[in-house]
Structure formats: structure tokens, C-alpha cells
Amino acid sequence: MYTHQASHAELSLRYLRQHYQQELNQCTARDESTGQLLRRHRHYLQLTQVYLPDETGFCSPILFPHFIVALDPSCRHRRSRMRHIRSCDEIDIHGSELPFLNPSSPWFNLLQNECDRVGASATSLMMSRIRRTLHEHTLCETFALVYCWRLLEGDSGQDLRADCLSDQGEPKHWIRRWLEADRCLAREIEEYLFFAFYPSWSAFPPADNPRSR
Numbered sequence: 001m002y003t004h005q006a007s008h009a010e011l012s013l014r015y016l017r018q019h020y021q022q023e024l025n026q027c028t029a030r031d032e033s034t035g036q037l038l039r040r041h042r043h044y045l046q047l048t049q050v051y052l053p054d055e056t057g058f059c060s061p062i063l064f065p066h067f068i069v070a071l072d073p074s075c076r077h078r079r080s081r082m083r084h085i086r087s088c089d090e091i092d093i094h095g096s097e098l099p100f101l102n103p104s105s106p107w108f109n110l111l112q113n114e115c116d117r118v119g120a121s122a123t124s125l126m127m128s129r130i131r132r133t134l135h136e137h138t139l140c141e142t143f144a145l146v147y148c149w150r151l152l153e154g155d156s157g158q159d160l161r162a163d164c165l166s167d168q169g170e171p172k173h174w175i176r177r178w179l180e181a182d183r184c185l186a187r188e189i190e191e192y193l194f195f196a197f198y199p200s201w202s203a204f205p206p207a208d209n210p211r212s213r
Contacts, residue, residue, distance in 0.1 A: 030198075044067050044196070048065075056156055059119065068185075105140040130143060138196075141192070146179065149185055
């Protein structure tokens, strides 16, 4: 029987993924009326490991939101390795150095952390600029999820960076354009945001919505 002996890099990434998943689990919202964790929200907080197409310019593997990856009907990025995988410069991951996620915008935070880890410093710097532009956590999360989807579709990181900031540094238009172009993606992100910011909705009480049960 063939057994695969995991490399130090693979073990480090596995450890990091487990750490991030624990962080994401702690972000699960609660129903204010019952105190119960919202199981549907936890569905949107699952992490997976993907190998991005070469065109993106990202080395692989990278950690991504599972529900975004699942939108790809062929699962070609989730399950299969690309023919020529660029290796990342892995570093030792120690408990005292593990990065933490901002519970108000975990996917934005995770994407930026992963960009730093795999050496995509230009994208990480762009996200820092966008963070200062998008003051609402909902917009930051939406941006990160749309950006992940475009990378899965094979858009180059360089083109995405230029596109995001081309409209006078206004990424809101970029977000809106892609959500209008892909209604399936828009519905999934809208559903995630509903649960992620569950306690903050006042105009439409979430407890009255059947999706919360």
C-alpha cells in the first residue's frame, strides 16, 4: 500500500489550517432569542485548501473559503493539483506566531494573511489600501469573497489589482459589477453576510427569517 509521508511544509500548512478553522468556528453567530449557534452560518465558515491556476500568479496551495470553492461545478481547483505547481517558501509555524483573524471580517483577514504567507505582497498591500477605503466590514468581506472567486476563475492577480483600483480607487464599483454579473455568487455571499452580521440587522429581525432555523 502506498503511503505518503507528509513534508514539513505540508504539516505546517495543515497545522495552520486547523488553527484558522478554530478561529473561524469562534466567529459563528448566535440566535439572540435562543442563544444557539447558527448552524447555517458555520456552513459558510468552513475552510479548504486549493491549487490556483497558473494564470493567477499565486503559488499553491492556498487556504480559501469552502463555500466559494464549491461554486465551481467541476471542483477542478479543489481536488486536483495543477500540472506545474509552484512551491511556496514555507516557514516554520510555531504556536506563538500563529496569526489571528478579526471576527468582524475573517475572510478578508484570512485572504490578506494568505497573501503574505505565499509571497503575494503586492496583493496584500492593495488590500491594506482597500481596507482604508471600505469602512464597513460587510464590504470588506464581500470584496474578499469576490476576489477569491475571480482567482479561482483564473484571473491574474496583477489584472485584478489594477481593476480593483482603476475607478479612482473605488472598489465598491468593482464589487457591484462582479455581483451583478454572477447572480449565483451574489446569492451565496448575501446569505453568508446575513448570518455573519446576524445581530446587527434591525430593519428586518433575523429571528423572523426561516433561514435562521
